[in-house]
Amino acid sequence: MRRTIRFTVNGDPVEVEVQPHWPLLRVLRDELELTGAKMGCGEGECGACTVLVDGKPINSCIYPALEAEGKQVLTIEGLVSPDNELHPIQQAFLEKAGVQCGFCTPGMIMSAKALLDMNPNPTEDEVRHALAGNFCRCTGYVQIVESVRHAAELLSKNTKRTGTGE
Amino acid sequence: MRTFEYLKPASLKEALELLGRHGEKAKLVAGGTDLMVQWKKKIISPEYVISLRNVPELSFVTYESDLKIGSATTHRSLELSPVIREHFPILLDAVSNLGSVQVRNSATIGGNICNAAPSADTAPPLLALDAVVHMAGPQGERAVPIAEFFKGPSRTVLASGEIVTHFSIARPSPNTGMAYWKHTRRKAMDLPILGVAVLLSFGPDGKTCTKARIGLGVAAPTPMRARKAEAFLEGKAIDRAVLDEAGKTAAAEASPRTTIRGSQWYREEMIRVLVRRTGMICMERAKGAAQG
Numbered sequence: 001m002r003r004t005i006r007f008t009v010n011g012d013p014v015e016v017e018v019q020p021h022w023p024l025l026r027v028l029r030d031e032l033e034l035t036g037a038k039m040g041c042g043e044g045e046c047g048a049c050t051v052l053v054d055g056k057p058i059n060s061c062i063y064p065a066l067e068a069e070g071k072q073v074l075t076i077e078g079l080v081s082p083d084n085e086l087h088p089i090q091q092a093f094l095e096k097a098g099v100q101c102g103f104c105t106p107g108m109i110m111s112a113k114a115l116l117d118m119n120p121n122p123t124e125d126e127v128r129h130a131l132a133g134n135f136c137r138c139t140g141y142v143q144i145v146e147s148v149r150h151a152a153e154l155l156s157k158n159t160k161r162t163g164t165g166e
Numbered sequence: 167m168r169t170f171e172y173l174k175p176a177s178l179k180e181a182l183e184l185l186g187r188h189g190e191k192a193k194l195v196a197g198g199t200d201l202m203v204q205w206k207k208k209i210i211s212p213e214y215v216i217s218l219r220n221v222p223e224l225s226f227v228t229y230e231s232d233l234k235i236g237s238a239t240t241h242r243s244l245e246l247s248p249v250i251r252e253h254f255p256i257l258l259d260a261v262s263n264l265g266s267v268q269v270r271n272s273a274t275i276g277g278n279i280c281n282a283a284p285s286a287d288t289a290p291p292l293l294a295l296d297a298v299v300h301m302a303g304p305q306g307e308r309a310v311p312i313a314e315f316f317k318g319p320s321r322t323v324l325a326s327g328e329i330v331t332h333f334s335i336a337r338p339s340p341n342t343g344m345a346y347w348k349h350t351r352r353k354a355m356d357l358p359i360l361g362v363a364v365l366l367s368f369g370p371d372g373k374t375c376t377k378a379r380i381g382l383g384v385a386a387p388t389p390m391r392a393r394k395a396e397a398f399l400e401g402k403a404i405d406r407a408v409l410d411e412a413g414k415t416a417a418a419e420a421s422p423r424t425t426i427r428g429s430q431w432y433r434e435e436m437i438r439v440l441v442r443r444t445g446m447i448c449m450e451r452a453k454g455a456a457q458g
Contacts, residue, residue, distance in 0.1 A: 001169060020172035020215070021205070043203045045355060050268055056242070059268045062202040064195075066172050067219055111267065132354030133266020 010078025036076035047134035050107035076106035098147030100138035197272035237276025256344035289389035290363035293381030303328035316388035343452030385420035392416035413441035
């Protein structure tokens, strides 16, 4: 029953044997040992498993692994630069105390990444709308929203400095 | 080991062939946000799962003589669609507060309708828009008005071997206002206590209602139209009091249940309130549309 699929994870091509019912999260965590994305509810409610597929955030706990075939998957591990520097969104979560227990953080950051890719300067309402599917059971939402808005500032400074933005 | 065979047709023709071949042993899946959870909970155990994610003919939005929405179009692509944002605020209201961004990136409008839950957020707007459901099957294509599509909770007129391909919606007349109110305890990741969709078209005077549509969710075993309330509104000059009366009529037509999200009496009261409130939004939006 196992089938071989090929896709890209954090820029690297991978080839994995999967069972047809496996969700993408299982492949990421158990087969590829990328344990940043978390198994929370397992039902697409809590967002702890959020990763980007072709740039779009999805709940990887209910996303069929076989649908990842040929696609680009980005996980929290893929945000760190090659010389091991934190991504500005990660840096912002540290500076604004957007992390308490940390379980929801990878999902929060991936949702924030998808938002900021599309909307570099979101309002508080837009941040809350974009992160509505990510639960923080420590309830540290205020700092999380502040972290995302701070990330937007850091990213805009980076863009100005390096001139790579469009 | 409990598993299934996962099939990925690349065309509608192939999907219909696979569905015909595997019949009752197969389940169609689009986004999988309902199906995968039902499978995990062992509510369903199909031998074959036929994915519609890779069928390009089922995922599109076009707006020419009418609006057409492919059944496998995700809620997120509807939320971001310029056509929906500009011309169909009633659908934008429904899709932008369904689940979360993650859910909306997978879940589709066809899945929402074919699951036939009384709480399906896209059903009341499609009812208010007089949407037509188009299906393809072994006997060819057919279409039914969405008001005739639902047969009961989780039951539709879809016959064995049939797939919903798209929805079509006529262009609304000028001077039309439309809105969907999702009544919930929290803004996201929640099912509605009630869903109320209202569409009001006005004559040249901007006051006389020439067409009224009211779609209700969680108000009966299936999403329903409040036809008596619609008839009451048509031909009248619309104001708050008239809308309140229409709300009372709609509440009397509905047959909500007492469930964990709300009791029967509360839902009946709120149908009255929300038909009025949503009707008032329609009046505002019709004015905006006339000025714009």
